[in-house]
Amino acid sequence: MSLVHAFQYSDSTCVLELMSLVQACNMWDKPTAYLTWTRFTFPTENGGQLAVAMSESDARMVIAFYILLVTVMFSFTWDILLSMFILIFTTKCMSRTDHITIIAAWNSADPLHALPILMRHAWTIFWGVLGKDNPSEMTWKTFGCSAVIVFFSLVTWGGGFAAGLTFPELLVIGTAAPVNPEIVFYPNFNTSAFSITNQQIMEYITTSTLPAIANVEAYEKKIGAHVNVTISDVVPNFNNTGETRYRIHYRYTVRGLDMGLQHLSQLVLHVEGQCNFEDSWYTRIQNSSIPNGGELEMYNLWPSNNDNASDWPFTTRNLLVPIPIAQRQAPFAKFLGVLYNIDNDGIWDNQKTGKTYYTITPSTAKRMSYTEGTDAWYATQLNPIEPLRAYNYTYEVNPGRPPLRCQEDNRWSYKNWQGTIADFLTKTNNAPPVTIPQAIKEILSTQLIVPVVLNLGRSNMAAALKSSTRAESPDNLLFAATESAEEDIRRLVYAAFLISKDMFRHSAVSGAALGNKSDFDNVLQSEDGSYMQGAGDFILVTRHVVALSFVQMMVVPAILVVLLLISTSVRLARKGMKLQNGEQGRFKRFILYASGFEAAQMYRMLDEALAEDGRAPTWSNHRGWTPFVTSDTQGVPVPEPHVPENSSGSISMRLRSQRQYQPAGLDYSSKSTSP
Numbered sequence: 001m002s003l004v005h006a007f008q009y010s011d012s013t014c015v016l017e018l019m020s021l022v023q024a025c026n027m028w029d030k031p032t033a034y035l036t037w038t039r040f041t042f043p044t045e046n047g048g049q050l051a052v053a054m055s056e057s058d059a060r061m062v063i064a065f066y067i068l069l070v071t072v073m074f075s076f077t078w079d080i081l082l083s084m085f086i087l088i089f090t091t092k093c094m095s096r097t098d099h100i101t102i103i104a105a106w107n108s109a110d111p112l113h114a115l116p117i118l119m120r121h122a123w124t125i126f127w128g129v130l131g132k133d134n135p136s137e138m139t140w141k142t143f144g145c146s147a148v149i150v151f152f153s154l155v156t157w158g159g160g161f162a163a164g165l166t167f168p169e170l171l172v173i174g175t176a177a178p179v180n181p182e183i184v185f186y187p188n189f190n191t192s193a194f195s196i197t198n199q200q201i202m203e204y205i206t207t208s209t210l211p212a213i214a215n216v217e218a219y220e221k222k223i224g225a226h227v228n229v230t231i232s233d234v235v236p237n238f239n240n241t242g243e244t245r246y247r248i249h250y251r252y253t254v255r256g257l258d259m260g261l262q263h264l265s266q267l268v269l270h271v272e273g274q275c276n277f278e279d280s281w282y283t284r285i286q287n288s289s290i291p292n293g294g295e296l297e298m299y300n301l302w303p304s305n306n307d308n309a310s311d312w313p314f315t316t317r318n319l320l321v322p323i324p325i326a327q328r329q330a331p332f333a334k335f336l337g338v339l340y341n342i343d344n345d346g347i348w349d350n351q352k353t354g355k356t357y358y359t360i361t362p363s364t365a366k367r368m369s370y371t372e373g374t375d376a377w378y379a380t381q382l383n384p385i386e387p388l389r390a391y392n393y394t395y396e397v398n399p400g401r402p403p404l405r406c407q408e409d410n411r412w413s414y415k416n417w418q419g420t421i422a423d424f425l426t427k428t429n430n431a432p433p434v435t436i437p438q439a440i441k442e443i444l445s446t447q448l449i450v451p452v453v454l455n456l457g458r459s460n461m462a463a464a465l466k467s468s469t470r471a472e473s474p475d476n477l478l479f480a481a482t483e484s485a486e487e488d489i490r491r492l493v494y495a496a497f498l499i500s501k502d503m504f505r506h507s508a509v510s511g512a513a514l515g516n517k518s519d520f521d522n523v524l525q526s527e528d529g530s531y532m533q534g535a536g537d538f539i540l541v542t543r544h545v546v547a548l549s550f551v552q553m554m555v556v557p558a559i560l561v562v563l564l565l566i567s568t569s570v571r572l573a574r575k576g577m578k579l580q581n582g583e584q585g586r587f588k589r590f591i592l593y594a595s596g597f598e599a600a601q602m603y604r605m606l607d608e609a610l611a612e613d614g615r616a617p618t619w620s621n622h623r624g625w626t627p628f629v630t631s632d633t634q635g636v637p638v639p640e641p642h643v644p645e646n647s648s649g650s651i652s653m654r655l656r657s658q659r660q661y662q663p664a665g666l667d668y669s670s671k672s673t674s675p
Contacts, residue, residue: 034177043265050550053177059546074160076563111157181536273408335457373480437534452496
């Protein structure tokens with residue numbers, strides 16, 4: 001027995017044990033259900049994005065580490081920008097005030113530390129220019145130099161601060177992880193048909209349909225944004241009976257992105273269907289052949305056209321729908337599909353055309369109601385049992401409710417390609433422009449062999465109608481005025497959308513409850529234990545993991561390494577390059593400036609300049625970060641320059657008189673102290 005036969009001809013109702021459903025749902029969040037610290041493709045609207053999934057705790061540590069890397073990266077950027085400024089813009093004609101700006105920035109630990117100092121310095125120059133307090137030093141050129149450095153520090157600090165706030169949002173792209181292919185289970189109904197029952201098949205299906213129906217009630221408005229259910233051709237007084245007839249249309253699309261397919265996010269399933277009431281299919285009420293079995297409503301489904309009976313593609317079938325004796329049973333419906341032929345390649349006719357037909361026959365006759373109804377499935381009459389009216393059992397649903405004849409079209413698209421499921425199951429002239437893994441084909445071809453609405457009705461017959469969930473206990477009394485076939489179909493279509501969206505994820509968790517039963521084989525696993533190609537090509541969405549962008553995780557360290565190499569190269573060049581007195585050139589001058597602007601080197605030059613003759617120590621490492629005294633200076637006190645009151649320039653005056661110091665050009669051609 002194949003799966004489609006079970007859908008079409010089984011009238012058994014599956015009752016899923018609550019514990020089995022709970023266990024299946026809990027497996028979704030088990031660590032064995034998904035893989036962490038594994039690179040995968042996170043599906044997006046434009047294709048996919050490389051990502052790595054990890055636990056929440058690991059993600060917090062990784063994000064904090066990368067924020068630290070970004071902060072360090074901007075520190076190196078600050079150092080490189082200053083080096084570029086000194087290399088390009090520093091000339092011999094720079095004033096003392098220009099040098100103070102560069103020195104203050106060069107000796108700041110970071111742009112945030114430098115920013116208030118430089119802004120105060122630039123502000124002083126600005127007012128000096130306006131006030132003409134020191135026209136020889138405070139010029140617009142000097143202010144421009146200071147403003148550029150302030151701009152560098154502001155941009156670097158602001159960029160680092162903004163990156164620290166926004167980078168986590170760029171790094172985190174979702175809460176999903178790739179499925180563990182070793183737990184993916186999809187029953188091979190065809191090869192196991194000799195030992196499985198219809199109830200076992202329905203048990204597997206119900207593990208996904210029951211949660212979907214429950215979620216419709218909770219997220220109806222949100223789902224409604226993706227699903228369109230409308231009515232047309234409304235007849236408010238059909239055949240002068242006061243009943244309403246109409247045509248129901250439904251439409252929804254499910255993307256590979258919604259299904260969680262890693263490499264097929266742009267694959268789209270287009271579902272469009274319509275249902276019409278067929279009053280002529282109802283024949284009569286007859287008594288049951290079973291003693292005390294009550295009454296039965298008889299329907300003649302898909303009656304052939306007598307004029308062209310040979311061309312009629314459907315098989316006529318008689319259907320008996322019981323009327324409950326006590327009239328206290330909740331409403332339900334019977335869902336029947338049309339049997340299609342299968343070719344030598346295992347492709348059904350409806351898979352080639354994309355069209356599938358099915359019927360929905362309601363069992364609402366003689367259900368009691370508080371209110372009067374006019375809908376095709378819930379039109380009422382006065383309760384013939386007069387004593388019951390005193391208890392507000394005023395109405396009962398009329399017998400002979402018309403079944404729905406439905407047609408559903410399933411089309412697939414990928415970018416500019418369009419076709420049916422048969423086009424990517426077999427080699428046709430309309431093959432899709434993308435390779436679809438065999439495991440994906442297997443699940444799609446089986447799960448969508450008949451409309452999902454039909455699967456829902458078959459596996460949840462007792463709860464398929466919305467009215468059955470709203471009937472008042474214990475007598476299942478209806479409010480017929482508010483019930484309609486439109487609302488029943490809307491609920492089923494909403495649930496069908498959810499099931500279609502989660503069909504792959506449910507193959508990882510729902511089937512696991514049946515995986516340990518010998519009656520079922522895993523169609524995705526071969527006899528040697530290997531899994532079919534693509535068995536793990538989808539993701540599981542769970543609150544326990546965080547997916548981080550793999551590209552961001554690689555780009556940030558790469559940029560940091562490049563900046564580190566540039567900064568280190570500059571410092572090594574300063575230390576390793578040998579200069580001769582009087583040697584000129586932009587890069588040679590940059591080496592002298594970059595070394596001399598270090599605060600430690602300035603102290604060394606000041607110490608050499610102020611030492612008394614014959615007692616000056618010998619310093620080494622003139623172009624490094626810190627100089628060292630190499631001569632024996634034990635007992636030689638550190639010189640303390642005498643600075644007269646109100647004479648801030650006395651040190652520079654003494655340096656000028658002793659060493660002929662030239663601050664504007666830092667000319668080291670003489671034998672004066674050099675860096």
